[in-house]
Structures are given as C-alpha cells and as structure tokens.
Amino acid sequence: MMKSVFFTITFVLFLSLPTLSLxxxxxxxxxxxxxxxxxxxxxxxxxxxxxKTDDCCQWYCVECDANSGRIIALTIFSGNISGQIPVEVGDLPYLQTLVLRKLxxxxxxIPSAIAKLTHLTSLRLSWTNLSGPVPSFLSKLTNLDFLDLSFNDLTxxxxPELATLTKLNDLHLDRNKLTGPIPESFGKFTGNVxxxxLSxxxxxxxxxxxxGYLNFTTIDFSRNKLTGDFSMFFGTHKTIQYADFSRNKFAFNLSEVVFxxxxxxxxxxxNKIYGSLPATLTELNFQNLNVSYNRMCGQIPQGGNLQTFDNMSYFHxxxxxxxPLPACT
Structure with missing residues (x-):
C-alpha cells in the first residue's frame, strides 16, 4: 500500500514539472x-x-546559442554555390561568425548589409570570386578579432578605417588585386596590433x-611593388617572429639593422637591398632564412644556424x- 501511494505521488509530481527540451x-x-x-x-x-521538418539549430553549416536558440554562426564551406552574398545575411542579428569560403x-x-552584424567577431570571405573594393564599412564591426578577405578579386x-578595429588579431587581405599604398593609419592601431x-x-x-611605432608579430608584404625601407619593424625590443618582404622593390642598407x-x-x-649581413644574425634561431637576389656584399657571418641553409638562401x-657560398677571396 505504501509503495502504491509513493509511486502515485511521484507520478503526479513528474506530471507537474515543466517539459524540458533536450x-x-x-x-x-x-x-x-x-x-x-x-x-x-x-x-x-x-x-x-x-x-522545415528539422529544427534549424540542427542544420548543416548552422550553429545556435545553447540558451537563446539564436543563430550565432553561419559557416558555408566548399560547396557548389553560385550567386552573390545575399543581403539577408545582415538579418541574423546575433551572428558572431560568418564564413563563406572556397565557394x-x-x-x-561585399554587401553593406554585413555592417549590421555588430556582434561579429570573425568574418571570413575567402577563396571566392568576390570583386569590388574592400569596404570601409567593415570598420563598423567593432567586435571583429579576425578578418579574412584573402584569395578573391578585390580591387x-x-x-584606412580598418585601423580603428581595436580588437583585431589577424587581418588577411592577401591574394587580391589591391593597389595603392599601405595606409598611414596602420601605424596607429589603438588596441591589438x-x-x-598583404601579400x-x-x-x-x-x-x-x-x-615602426608598433610591435608586430607577423608581417607578410611579399609579392607587391613596395619600395624603400622595412627596417622599422626590427630592433632590440621588438618581438616580431615572422617577416616576409620578398619580391618587392625595397632598397636600403641592411648592415646596421638590429634583429x-x-x-x-x-x-x-x-629586392635591391645592399650592405652586409649583420653578425648578430648568428644569435637567432631561424626556421627559414632567404636573402637571395639582392645586392649585398661581404662574408656571410659564420655561426648560429646560418650555415644550415643551402646556397639558394644566399645566391645571386x-x-x-x-x-655555404664559395669562400671569400
């Protein structure tokens, strides 16, 4: 009798609980x-x-917030998809990640409707045939920490407004058809560097x-038509790790640069860089080094791991x- 009463009470309590969705x-x-x-x-x-037969939080390429059910990520990758970016993308107000890649x-x-996505932290529109300019309205996406517009036909x-994105960690504008100078404003990033x-x-x-007033970690300006000097990225107190300036028209004396x-x-x-290789290069632990096809003279400093690279890193x-080149005479 007691068991029967217990189960009856338990069953009634169970029915009174709100229905929980999985x-x-x-x-x-x-x-x-x-x-x-x-x-x-x-x-x-x-x-x-x-x-419609499935909850859209379960759809391919879609991610929802676990609490609100709002769409927070739309990631469409490597699909046979044609057309232009729909302006309706801007009507997903809680979107944090938008990826349209290898399409x-x-x-x-790039439609101006994207500027409405003020919660975006990551925008990746790459490996497509998008054309037109890099829009200045992207500077309105003040929460962006990752912006990738690489491998397109942007012109x-x-x-310069992109320098106002204070949370930006990575800016990929490489593999396009961009012209003109690097904006002066890029030396005035007020948040993250x-x-x-830009290769x-x-x-x-x-x-x-x-x-040169900022402390960059990675710079890739390769394969452009840039001129002058890039030594401002180096110095005793800098922490740059990766620097690629290959295939440009840089011309300056490397002899006194401190890496x-x-x-x-x-x-x-x-490039057209002249002078000699600083002896302090022997103190660095290079994973890659290539100074070929320039106008430098003098003996390659001996020591460190400079001799672990073959002559192709130094010739011409x-x-x-x-x-690893022939001995000095």
Missing part, C-alpha cells in the same frame, strides 16, 4: 532568414538539410614609418661570400 529550439525569425538565404543561393544541394562561383561585391586601395597579411597584391609606395631575438622567419629575396647577390 535541445534549444531555433528562433523562428532566424529560420525565415536562413530560408531566404537558401533561396538566394538557388536552393543548392549543399544546404539540403535546411528543411568559387560566389561573385559580386582598389586598402581603407594585428598580424598583417600577392599590387601595393606600391614605401611602408609608412608609423608602423630581435624573437625572429625565426626572415625572407626578403628578390653582388658579392656575398663564405659558407
């Missing part, structure tokens, strides 16, 4: 926006899981001296000599 239900407003995005892309097979039939310009100059990837463009002019102990990757092949200079 997973957060997708917000219906966000679901409507996703269907509009799918339609704008021509209902591709890549988004076949986007069906080679994605064309057109025009780099907007981002890793700068494989058509940038011209000298590197603004103001960039910091943090430097592990240095490449400035195919005016009169460099010593191991």
């Amino acid at each position: 997973s957060q239900t997708c917000n219906k407003d966000d679901e409507k926006v996703l269907f509009k995005i799918k339609k704008a892309f021509g209902n591709p097979y890549h988004l076949a899981s986007w069906q 080679t039939n994605l064309t057109g310009e 025009g100059s780099i907007p 981002p890793n700068l990837y 494989h463009n058509q940038l011209t002019g000298s590197v603004p001296k103001s960039l 910091p102990a943090s430097l592990t990757w240095l490449d400035f092949n195919h 200079n005016r009169c460099l000599c010593g191991s």
Whole structure:
C-alpha cells in the first residue's frame, strides 16, 4: 500500500514539472532568414538539410546559442554555390561568425548589409570570386578579432578605417588585386596590433614609418611593388617572429639593422637591398632564412644556424661570400 501511494505521488509530481527540451529550439525569425538565404543561393544541394521538418539549430553549416536558440554562426564551406552574398545575411542579428569560403562561383561585391552584424567577431570571405573594393564599412564591426578577405578579386586601395578595429588579431587581405599604398593609419592601431597579411597584391609606395611605432608579430608584404625601407619593424625590443618582404622593390642598407631575438622567419629575396649581413644574425634561431637576389656584399657571418641553409638562401647577390657560398677571396 505504501509503495502504491509513493509511486502515485511521484507520478503526479513528474506530471507537474515543466517539459524540458533536450535541445534549444531555433528562433523562428532566424529560420525565415536562413530560408531566404537558401533561396538566394538557388536552393543548392549543399544546404539540403535546411528543411522545415528539422529544427534549424540542427542544420548543416548552422550553429545556435545553447540558451537563446539564436543563430550565432553561419559557416558555408566548399560547396557548389553560385550567386552573390545575399543581403539577408545582415538579418541574423546575433551572428558572431560568418564564413563563406572556397565557394568559387560566389561573385559580386561585399554587401553593406554585413555592417549590421555588430556582434561579429570573425568574418571570413575567402577563396571566392568576390570583386569590388574592400569596404570601409567593415570598420563598423567593432567586435571583429579576425578578418579574412584573402584569395578573391578585390580591387582598389586598402581603407584606412580598418585601423580603428581595436580588437583585431589577424587581418588577411592577401591574394587580391589591391593597389595603392599601405595606409598611414596602420601605424596607429589603438588596441591589438594585428598580424598583417598583404601579400600577392599590387601595393606600391614605401611602408609608412608609423608602423615602426608598433610591435608586430607577423608581417607578410611579399609579392607587391613596395619600395624603400622595412627596417622599422626590427630592433632590440621588438618581438616580431615572422617577416616576409620578398619580391618587392625595397632598397636600403641592411648592415646596421638590429634583429630581435624573437625572429625565426626572415625572407626578403628578390629586392635591391645592399650592405652586409649583420653578425648578430648568428644569435637567432631561424626556421627559414632567404636573402637571395639582392645586392649585398661581404662574408656571410659564420655561426648560429646560418650555415644550415643551402646556397639558394644566399645566391645571386653582388658579392656575398663564405659558407655555404664559395669562400671569400
């Protein structure tokens, strides 16, 4: 009798508890926006899981916040998708991550609707056929810590307004068709000092001296048409680790440049740099070193790991000599 009463009370209490969902239900407003995005892309097979029969938090390429059910990430990668970026993307107000990557039939310009996504921390529009300028309105995305617009067909100059993104850790504008100079404002990042990837463009002019006031970790300016001097990135108190200035038109005397102990990757092949290699290079632990195709002279400093690189790292200079090149005479 006591057992029967116990189970009856337990059952009644169980029925009185609120129903608990095993997973957060997708917000219906966000679901409507996703269907509009799918339609704008021509209902591709890549988004076949986007069906009303399933909760949109379970759809492929979509991530929801566990508590609110709002869409916080849209990651569409390596799909057979054609068309332009739908303006409806800007109607996902809680989006933190937007990735449209390796979509080679994605064309057109970056829509201004993206500026509405003020919660974005990561924006990656890369390996597509996007064209037009790098929009200055991206500076409105003040929470961005990662911006990648690489491997596109973007043209025009780099907007100086990007330097107002105080949380930015990485800026990838490489592998485009950008022209003009590196903005002077890039020496005035007021928050984080981002890793700068500007390689494989058509940038011209000298590197603004103001960039020397900051302490960068990674710089890749390779394969442009830049001139002048890049030594402002180095010095005793700098902590730069990776520096690639190869295949430009830099021309200055390297002899007195002081390289910091943090430097592990240095490449400035195919420039017009002259002078000698500083002896202090022997104190560094290089993973990569390439100074070939310049106008330097003198003996390669002996010691450290400079002789672990073969002659291809040093050849085609005016009169460099010593191991691994032929002996000085």
